[in-house]
Amino acid sequence: MLSKKQHLVYAIVGALVVLSTIALVLSLVQIEDVTLPPTVKYGMVFDAGSSHTSLFVYEWDSDKENDTGVVSQTLSCDVQGHGISSYANDPLKAGDSLRECLDKALKVVPAAKQRDVPAYLGATAGMRLLREQNGSAADQILTEVAKTMQEYPVAFKGARILTGEEEGAYGWITINYLLESFTKYSPKAHTWLRPEAANIFGALDLGGASTQISFMPEGSEINWNETSKLTLYGYNYSIYTQSYLCYGQNEMLKRLAKELIAESSSSMRVAHPCYPKGYNETISLSSFCTSPCTNRSDPRLTLSDRNVTLEGRGNASQCLAAVKKLFNFSACGQRQDCSFDGFYQPPLRGQFTAFSAFYYNFNFLNLTEGQSLATVRETIEHFCTRSWEDLSSSYPEENPERLPKYCANANYILTLLLDAYKFNETSWNNIYFQMKTGSADAGWTLGYMLNLTNMIPAEAPAHFKGHVPSLWVAAIAFIILTFALGFVALLLLLWM
Incomplete structure (x- = not known):
């Protein structure tokens, strides 16, 4: 019959065998990390x-x-x-x-x-x-x-x-992000990838007080000091961006009105070639003092509180000629790397997206479907000849303050894109007018x-920590088991 000591020894040996076996099994079972969805x-x-x-x-x-x-x-x-x-x-x-x-x-x-x-x-x-x-x-x-x-x-x-340069650069980022030029999701790979042949677009933005052009230039003679460097999705980009204050459409309209009034020898009634026939607008000369774009002194004009009535003439060619006078193209001389007012601009490259007022004006004229430059010119010229009575009855839901300005805005866009930014008959087809x-x-x-x-540190995904399967864990379990059994065997020999 076994003694109490022998029972105790056998019990200890049994417990050690069971525990060692459990440790061995757990060490060989693979439990993967569980990653929680990102917040x-x-x-x-x-x-x-x-x-x-x-x-x-x-x-x-x-x-x-x-x-x-x-x-x-x-x-x-x-x-x-x-x-x-x-x-x-x-x-x-x-x-x-x-x-x-x-x-x-x-x-x-x-x-x-x-x-x-x-x-x-x-x-x-x-x-x-x-x-x-x-x-x-x-x-x-x-x-x-x-x-x-x-x-x-x-x-x-x-x-x-x-x-203005920040506004232009961020607009460029927006356009290329929306068009998936930087990164695109691959359902097959279940991850975001950079397109192999990334098509980087330029950005054309026209606001109320300024306009911006931004694109990636190319060529050995580029003045890289005039470019900005950006890092997005792990890649570096160098872009040219230029902003023109006072060349937004609202400020342009004010400058145009002031120029027409100044040329008329301060008459009380002034012909406006861009406004439709039958449309009149009365403005106070003192309103020109409210903006730095129009409050500059002009020897032809004395700003005062008197009112002047602008009378629409609906003449497309005269409207275009009047708009062109708002730009100083002679400041560039014979330089090809110059837009207007003496500002540097490298040669245009690639496709462009024109948004904001570029889009809104051309969308109203139904010119956002890739029409040729000849069609665009013909459409604008025809629109400018329509009378105020015709326009107001044809577009009853359009804002009556905005409706008479589309002729001037459209001719301004043509001048800005063709004469200033230097698009031509061929590259015109590279401009896409869209807002969304x-x-x-x-x-x-x-x-x-x-x-x-880019400035917010990436948040580490949360994990449920599991056991990492590896041979060394199994080895430790075996070592523990061996020592335990050897120690118990030694006790048996001494006690029995």
């Missing part, structure tokens, strides 16, 4: 333009693609009223104007994430002009805007005035957000 991040950007303000809300997964978030547009909201620069005499209203869109934005962002949402306001040419004319008023508007945004449960990052790709708007805000995500 969704949000960001919001106000585009405070010269004529209006819009809010865009974006979202992207926290695990980024080559250090740049894959961003999609969640919401766009147009702020009621004019641009924030119009509140120079009442800055408080600039901040209050944003509230309705901010309230809408918080409805699409989960409450738990709102305080982590980076929120920005970028002001463009309208505020650049106001800063030139009244710096303190511009600063006060930005202060009031910031106060309003800081009242909301978001991570307010600042309200500032963008340079998918559900996202063209413009600088998406590019700004994409560039912003």
Whole structure:
């Protein structure tokens, strides 16, 4: 009969055998790491333009693609009223104007994430002009805007005035992102890949107070000091971008009116070749003092409070000639690497997307379907000859303040693209007029957000930590088992 010591020894040996076997089995079982889905991040950007303000809300997964978030547009909201620069005499209203869109934005962002949402306001040419004319008023508007945004449960990052070059570069980023020039999702590979033959587009932006052209130049004689360097999705890009203040369509119309009045020897009634026959507009000369683009002294014109009536003539050729006088093409001399006003521009390269006012004007004229330059010219010329009575009855739903301006705007676009930027009969076919790709708007805000995500560290995916299968774990288990059994065997020999 076994003694108590022998029972104890056998029990210990049995327990060790069982435990060692369990350790051995566990070491050989493969348990993979379980990766949790990436969290969704949000960001919001106000585009405070010269004529209006819009809010865009974006979202992207926290695990980024080559250090740049894959961003999609969640919401766009147009702020009621004019641009924030119009509140120079009442800055408080600039901040209050944003509230309705901010309230809408918080409805699409989960409450738990709102305080982590980076929120920005970028002001463009309208505020650049106001800063030139009244710096303190511009600063006060930005202060009031910031106060309003800081009242909301978001991570307010600042309200500032963008340079024209930043506006152009971010617009270029937006266009190429939307057209999948930087990265494209491969369902087969289940990942984002850079297109093998990436087709990089140029960007043409026309706002109310400025216009921008941006593209990737090519050639050995390029002045690379005039380019900007960007890094997106792990690749470097060098782009040329130029912004022209006072060459947005609203400022152009003011400058055109002033030029026509000055040429008429300050008459009380002035013929306007771009306005339709039968349309009259009365303006005060003092209105030219409200913008740095038109308040410059002109010996032919004395700015005062008197009113002048502009009478439409509906003459396409005279309209085009009048618009061309707004550019200083002689400043370039015989240089081919020059656009106008003496500004450097390398040779055009590749295809371009024209958005904002480029698109809106040509879309109204049904010229966004790739029509030839000859067709575009013919359509514009015919439109300019239509009377105000004809236009107002044909387009009853069109804004009556905008309708008489399409002739001038269209001829301005032709001059800007052909004479200034140097597109021709052949390269005209490389321009695509569009405002949306998918559900996202063209413009600088998406590019700004994409560039912003380059500065946000990639968030490491959360894991459930499992056992890592390896031979050394099995070896340790065997060693433990061997020593344990040897030790027990030694005890048996001593006790029995």
